[in-house]
Amino acid sequence: MLDRETAREAAGDTGGAAGRFDLHGFCRTLYPIARSITGPGVRETLGHVARHVxxxxHxxxxGTPVLDWHVPEEWSIRAATIRSLSGEVLVDFAAHSLHVMGYSVPVSGVFSRAALAAxxxxxxxxxxxxxxxxGYYARDWGFCMAHETWxxxxxxxxxxEIDSTLAPGSLTWGEAFFPGEEAGEVLVSAHVCHPSLANDNLSGIAVATALGIAARAAQERGERRRLGLRLLFVPATIGTIAWLAQNEARLGAIRAGLVLTCLGDAGPFHYKRSRQGTALVDRAVAHVLGGGEAAHALLPFTPDGYDERQYCSPGFDLPVGCLMRGVHGRFPEYHTSEDNCDFIxxxxxxxxxxxxxxxxxxxDGDVTFLRTDGRGEPQLGRRGLYRAISGQTTSAAASQMDLMWFLNLADGAHSLLEMAERAGVPFARLQAAARLAQAAGLVGRVAVSDAIIADTPLGAKDFPHA
Amino acid sequence: MLDRETAREAAGDTGGAAGRFDLHGFCRTLYPIARSITGPGVRETLGHVARHVxxxxHxxxxGTPVLDWHVPEEWSIRAATIRSLSGEVLVDFAAHSLHVMGYSVPVSGVFSRAALAAxxxxxxxxxxxxxxxxGYYARDWGFCMAHETWxxxxxxxxxxEIDSTLAPGSLTWGEAFFPGEEAGEVLVSAHVCHPSLANDNLSGIAVATALGIAARAAQERGERRRLGLRLLFVPATIGTIAWLAQNEARLGAIRAGLVLTCLGDAGPFHYKRSRQGTALVDRAVAHVLGGGEAAHALLPFTPDGYDERQYCSPGFDLPVGCLMRGVHGRFPEYHTSEDNCDFIxxxxxxxxxxxxxxxxxxxDGDVTFLRTDGRGEPQLGRRGLYRAISGQTTSAAASQMDLMWFLNLADGAHSLLEMAERAGVPFARLQAAARLAQAAGLVGRVAVSDAIIADTPLGAKDFPHA
Amino acid sequence: MLDRETAREAAGDTGGAAGRFDLHGFCRTLYPIARSITGPGVRETLGHVARHVxxxxHxxxxGTPVLDWHVPEEWSIRAATIRSLSGEVLVDFAAHSLHVMGYSVPVSGVFSRAALAAxxxxxxxxxxxxxxxxGYYARDWGFCMAHETWxxxxxxxxxxEIDSTLAPGSLTWGEAFFPGEEAGEVLVSAHVCHPSLANDNLSGIAVATALGIAARAAQERGERRRLGLRLLFVPATIGTIAWLAQNEARLGAIRAGLVLTCLGDAGPFHYKRSRQGTALVDRAVAHVLGGGEAAHALLPFTPDGYDERQYCSPGFDLPVGCLMRGVHGRFPEYHTSEDNCDFIxxxxxxxxxxxxxxxxxxxDGDVTFLRTDGRGEPQLGRRGLYRAISGQTTSAAASQMDLMWFLNLADGAHSLLEMAERAGVPFARLQAAARLAQAAGLVGRVAVSDAIIADTPLGAKDFPHA
Known part of the structure; x- marks a missing residue:
């Protein structure tokens, strides 16, 4: 369904601001920042996102207890070097943020090569x-470097010398919410805790930011989606656990979710299913990838990887999958200095x-319809729906057969995605058929009861800026 | 299960009258008649059927409202010609009923070639x-002809000249019902609205007529099937919609149904599943075709084709599939003068x-049994069922293993077809085993509650001639 | 999961006594005994088993009615010969127990060759x-011999001369029960009614006896399994039917069962599924065989074979499958003098x-766990579970990923076997993960309600020696 042209259009169709949003340039801007699970690097990164979204x-x-965990001390890193005793700088954090092991405690002194080697x-x-x-919880220090340097x-x-601070402070995340017509929402989550790693970190942040730009532009045009869209820029693991802990009463509103990561490399798409396996998000991704030209593979859920493992942990088991190109741990650039802006x-x-x-x-478009008079195949001819359809030849238009499928399954028991799956045609064509049928008064939308949503649904009042 | 010999026997075993019924001859008789969705052609066709069944x-x-539709005006066609101005007849409806577009309005006059071309x-x-x-609803007129003629x-x-009438009248269908022991029934439907088209129309009418001849013969012999058999000879789409509209309260009695069409060509069988997909009729056809020698394919439901699309429309969703050889629109003779009696x-x-x-x-035979004492494997030896079985060697007889399967699954939860599917043997062998076990008092039939049938079940009172 | 080394260990790990139990030697001891469905041969066989278990x-x-059957008269066979009139012994039961047809009535006299031939x-x-x-119910007599002898x-x-007795007596079976912590139990059943047949009879008896030796040794060490273990040494068909009839109120305690037979030949394993098809025993066998090196095949249930057909008869439908190597009736040695101790x-x-x-x-180990705090991924680091795991490298140890799988699925809805199936790792590794997690207080076992067990559960009081 998603051929190259459509992909280009979709990329360009993310709203006025997004149309000018330079995804790769944004990654380049964020690349040098020394992010970790806490500290100024996260805040600086969120500041860049906030210029667009x-x-x-938060x-x-x-020390705050969050589920089984506690928020750790905040880590700040200002400088780190290894020098010869003659003063020559051999390894310098200023040159590459990967040079210092995350959460290194401060150190200052002269070490034998053997002692340093550890x-x-x-x-x-x-x-x-x-x-x-x-080494978030190791209370140790370390340097990472090219082996040839060593x-x-x-x-x-x-x-x-490591000039760092590990002290009480706070953990930071950023969140944007765009309300929809219904109380349900789609969650998009990107981690913001890796230092100079482009694919595994910045690509997800950039795509999520672009989604936010488009959503803001739509909001400014007065458009509303059916479902709310929640963008979460959050430190992996502990950040997500903290978010889950503080939003536990609201999780019922999440209809579907995607963790975005490793989206900038040249490889095929990989989608890791939610723990539920056949949730709406799993079926939607399978439909979109299955209908597109891009090579792709669907992977089963496993309890490792990125924050989907938190969203899908027992007791929560949210319908959240992970969209990637390269798969975590499986591409050679993973977690090395080669995962840089040339790699994406x-x-x-x-x-x-x-x-x-x-x-x-x-x-968002996966709604359910019911034939107005409840039964039978309606007479399309007298409503001009033969002609209306015959005149349309663009690929997005509903064909006669699309309309037949739609009307046959508009029984209040099949959503549009189920129709598209059964008919074997792109979702957008069933949507076009639905619009024709709705305009002709042949069908009505089946209302979703908000009663199935958590008691305290998320709404604009919680996010006054949204 | 259905080898050639059995097929021949079954064809011959359709009762005394049917044994002499010439399927192809009947098609030849009906071929010249100018059928449409209304009018004298339908009535003449039904008259031929009524000589046998x-x-x-009706x-x-x-103008009668039927579901979302209204019954159209009745169309009669008496003559149609294109002549040269010198009087030579170039195209004549009398030579072939396909020459006139269905529902052509009357016309009389001289037209330029360009005006006629439209x-x-x-x-x-x-x-x-x-x-x-x-062009049922087009209020237009037209001629169909060989391109070389044109x-x-x-x-x-x-x-x-087109001497036709399009005026208030009525829509006609024919219906035969043979009551069974239970209130449930099997529906067989054939469309009767195509003019001189043999496979796509007459083959279904002929097979349905032969079924009726066999059912009448059985009735005359005092035999009763478990389920009623309803034969419907009906104009496609609007006729079926009218029938559904007028029988809405009775549809609950339909246990299974088949639309019969395109059954005379030399190709493999195609069975298009009901919208439900795994209804009894779908499993029964799969079992019969799967056990036979004839090449065949099972197709998923789609909302086009023949009247199965009406029976399977939302709100009705009846368990009705379509049995064909050639598939509508996919064989070159489809909807042309080549679909004639030489094609079948x-x-x-x-x-x-x-x-x-x-x-x-x-x-009809798909009933459920329960072991008389509810549990365990009975002792067959003391009932002579080892001997009784060993002596039988014909293919229809239950083997020892068939009897073991039957008794193992006679738990009130498996119907005979489910047993045959699980055992991987023809239905008739499980039936034979059931007869042996029933005669030995080992099992009893589980009664079907008529409560699950619609409030106003169809019965002989509604069809006094049946 | 079960490589050769593990198999050897497991074989050796059946307790002190079992460690010295000579499976093949036990078969050789039992081989000459003339077993049938009743009589002294069964009792002598059970006597040998009782020396170990x-x-x-019983x-x-x-004449006792048992379900649809009655217990037959007891058969004793002392001697049987065919001699020439000059006194030369040509066929002698003393040389091979197969020489006399089971349940032969006594006979003494001179017969023409033609009369004898029958x-x-x-x-x-x-x-x-x-x-x-x-010919259990034939009231006939017969000799079996090599065709070349004849x-x-x-x-x-x-x-x-056949010196036998067919007279009122009794049918005999032997039963051992080792209680578990819960009221549920595992049933292991071996038939004891075939005379000198090694694979089809003795192999199952020997393996079941070894299981009993191991269970007794565990009992003597004060160990208790979760589930009870019931070993049944029983004449096929009528014996099992008698057992079912006399234990009907207790059958609800059976959580899983295995019929053991034909386990001594060199062929691949065959497991015939229970009638239920996906019962715990079916999944457990599939998991063990699927994880092992031994060639194997899983077969669907059929209502023939061994006593699984009684356990799986309608009304009982117990979760009992049949573990074999050679499949009954399919190996050439089956039911001949070639099924001897050289064949196993x-x-x-x-x-x-x-x-x-x-x-x-x-x-026994297939239990269900629930995360102590109900939700989320726990922090393993502060509990030393990263280190604890990193230090362990033996194949049975839980890897980090095993622990992640376990904790992700410890939601009270996935048993350990379901976890192992989903994670695609051996059961024992999930068990190891469960032990680590339980020791760390991260999970608790979900209690099984005994309410789902039959009213009169089997217990130690019924088997005072157990």
Whole structure:
């Protein structure tokens, strides 16, 4: 369904602002920032997003209990170097944010090479590349560097400085909400806690930001979607756990959700299903990818990966899957200095945005209709629906057969996506048929009872800027 | 299950009268009649059927509202010609009923070739063949002819005459009902509205008539089936819609149904499933075709085709499939003068009849049994059931293993068809096992509650001649 | 999951006594005994089993009604010969228990060769082999012999003697029960009614005896399984029917069952599913065989074969399958003198025992857990579960991913086997993960309500020796 042209159009059709939004440029802007699960890097990143999307910033104090966890101390990193005793700078955090292990405690002193070695992380088999390491709960320090750098360091002693702070502070996330006509909502979640990693972090942030730009533009045009759209820019794991803990009463409103990550590489799409496996989001992604030209694979749920594992943890089990191109841990650039802005392309990001938007469109448009008089095949001829249809030849238009499928399944028991799946045609064609039938008074939409939604539905009052 | 010999036997075993019924000859008799959705052609056709089957004729006045539709005006066609101005007859309805577009309004006058061209239908790529066209609701007129005929017509003007009437009258259908022991019934439906088209029309009418002959013969022998059999000879679409509208309260009695069409060509069987997809009729046809020698394919439901689309429209959603050989619109003779009596064969019609009868036999025989003492494997030896079985070697007889399957599944929860499906043996063998077990007092039939049937079940009182 | 090493360990891990139990030697001991569905051969066989396993012997008097059947008269066979009139012994029951048809009535006299021929069973196409024949309800007599023996017997007359008794007595079975913590139980059933047939009879008896030895040893060590284990050594068909009749009120306690037979040959495993098809036992066997190295096939239920057909008869429909290597009736040695102790091997018997034990372990261990705080992914780091896991490298240990799977599915709705099926890892690894999580207080076991068990659950009081 999503051929290249449509993908380009969809990418361009994300609203006035989004039409000018440079996905790859945004990634380049964010790339140098030293993000972690807490600290100024996250806040700086959210500040960039907030220039495009109305973002509410949440801070949760260190020590706050969140489900089984506690919010950790906040980490700030200002500088880190390894110098020869003669003063030559050999490894410098200022040159690459990956050089310091995340959550390194401050250190200052002269270490023997052997003592330093216990704190050095390299990839011996890929000597030119810096690995990415963290030790959030290790109360340790470490340097990550190219193995060839370490091999060249043959002095007996080195001067080591890490100017960091690990102290009570807060954990930060950003959230934007665009209300819909109904109380239900679609959740889009991107993690914002990886330092200079482009595909695994920035690509998801950029696509989610573009979705927000389009949603804001629609809002400014006075348009409303059926479902609300919630964008979450959140540190992985602990951030998502904190969000879940603080929004537990509202989770019933989530109709579908997508974790966005690794969307900028040149590989095929990979969609990891929700734990439920056949939720609306799973079927919508399968429909959109199945109807498109892009190579893709559908993966079963596993309890590792990104924040889908939090959303799909027991007791929550939300209908949230993960849309990727490269799969976490399976591409060689993963968690190394090679996952940089050369590894991601504008074309891949745009196609990812168009695909994501198409999925959201299907979810948002997946409503149920009922024949006005409840039974039988209506007479299309006297309503001019033969002619109306014959004249239309564009691919998006409903064909005669689309209209027959729609009317045959408009029994209050089949949603549009179910119709599209059964008829084997793109969702948009069933939508076009529905519009024709609705205009002719042949069908009415089946109302969704908000009673099935959580007691405290999310709404504009909670997000005054939205 | 249905090898050639059985097929021949089944075809011959349709009762005394049916044994002599010439399926192909009947088609030849009906072929020249100019049928349409209303008018004398339908009535004449039903008159031929009524010579073999007790038929109640129903007339519904033009303008009567039926569901979303209204019964149209009645169309009569007496003559139609295109002549040269010198008087030579170039196209004559008397030569072929396809020459006039169905529901052509009367016309009389001289037309330029260009003006006439707007009313001429040909198949330029198949120049020797007349197409079939209708314009039921178009209030237009038209001629269908071989393209080579049209190519030869090079005069500047022609004299055109269509002697037709389009005026208030009625829509006609014929219906026969053979009551069964229970209130449930099997519906067999054939359309009677196509003019000189043999496979797409007459083959279904002929097979349905043969079923009626067999049912009448059985009735005369004092035999009663479990389920009633309803034969419907009805104009497609509007006729079926009218029938549904006038029988809405009784539809609950329909346990299974088959639309019969295109059953005379030499191709493999095609069965289009009901909208429900796995209804009893769908499973019965799959079982009969799957056990036979004839090539066949099972097709999913689609909301086009024949009257199954009316029976399966929303709100009704009856368990009605469509049994065909050639599939509508997919064989080159479809809706042309090549769909004539040379296109259909006696052998194909007989095999179609035998297959249809076998399907009805499975549906009618699909009852549920319960072990008399409710549990355990009974002792067959002391009842002589080892010997009784060992002595029987004909293919229809229950083998020892058939009896074991039957007794193992005679738990009140598996019908005979479910047993046959699970055991992977023909239905008739499970039936034979059931007879042995019933005769030995090992099982009893589970009664079907008529409470699940519609409030006003169809019965003999409604059809005094049945 | 069950590689050769594990299989050997499992075979050796059947307790102190079982560690020394010689499966093949036990079969050799039992081989010469002339078993039938009643009589001293069954009792002698049960006596051998009782030397290893605490066995309660049940006797049911001839004529006792059991479901649809009656217990037959008891048959004793002491001697049987065919001699030449000159006194030469040509066929002698003392040489092979298969020589006499089961349930032969006594006979003594001189018969013409032709008259004798009506009572002689051979396999003409396999002239060196003695077939196995019975006539439990035939009140006839017969000799089974190698066809070449019969071919050599060319005298006009022979002296025939069968010294047997067919008279009121009783039917015998043996039963051992090892109570578990819960009222539910696992049933293991082996038939004990075939005379000198090794695979089809003795292999199942030997494996069941070894299971009993292991269970007794565990009991003596003070260990208790979750579920009780019931071992049944029972004459096929009538014995099982008698057992079902006398235990009808208790059958609700049976959580899973296995009929054991033909477990000594060198062929691949065959598991015949229960009538239910996807019962716990069916899934447990599929999991164990699917994870092992041994070739195997899963077969659908059919109402023939061994006593699974009684356990799975209508009204009972117990979750009982049949574990075999060679399939009844399908291997050439079946029911002939070639099914002897050379046909079965110690290695095959041990692998069969290990597989059976592994299946019982899965069934016994298939419990359900719930996250202590009901929701979310717990923090493993602060509980040392990262370290605890990293240090473990043996194949049985839970990997980090196993623990993630376990915790993700510990929602009270997924049993351990369901987790193993979904994660695609061996059951034992999920069990190891469960132990780690339970020790860390992260999960609690979901209690099984005994209310779902039959009113009169089986317990130690019914089997004082157990």
């Amino acid at each position: 109305p973002l509410e910033i 801070e949760v104090a260190s 704190h050095v992380h390299t990839l011996p088999e890929r000597p030119g590349i810096i690995p990415y390491r963290t 091999e060249r360091m043959r002095d007996a002693e080195y001067r080591v 392309t504008q074309g891949a990001l745009e196609q990812s945005l168009a695909t994501t938007q198409a999925v959201i469109d299907v979810i | 007790p038929l109640e004729i 007339e519904v006045a033009s 009313h001429v239908h040909t198949l330029p790529e198949r120049p020797g063949i007349i197409p079939y066209r209708t 190519e030869r017509m090079r005069d500047a003007e022609y004299r055109v 064969t006696q052998g194909a019609l007989e095999q179609s009849l035998a297959t249809t009868q076998a399907v009805i036999d499975v549906i | 605490p066995l309660e012997i 006797e049911v008097a001839s 009572h002689v069973h051979t396999l003409p196409e396999r002239p060196g082999i003695i077939p196995y024949r019975t 071919e050599r017997m060319r005298d006009a007359e022979y002296r025939v 091997t110690q290695g095959a018997l041990e692998q069969s025992l290990a597989t059976t034990q592994a299946v019982i372990d899965v069934i």
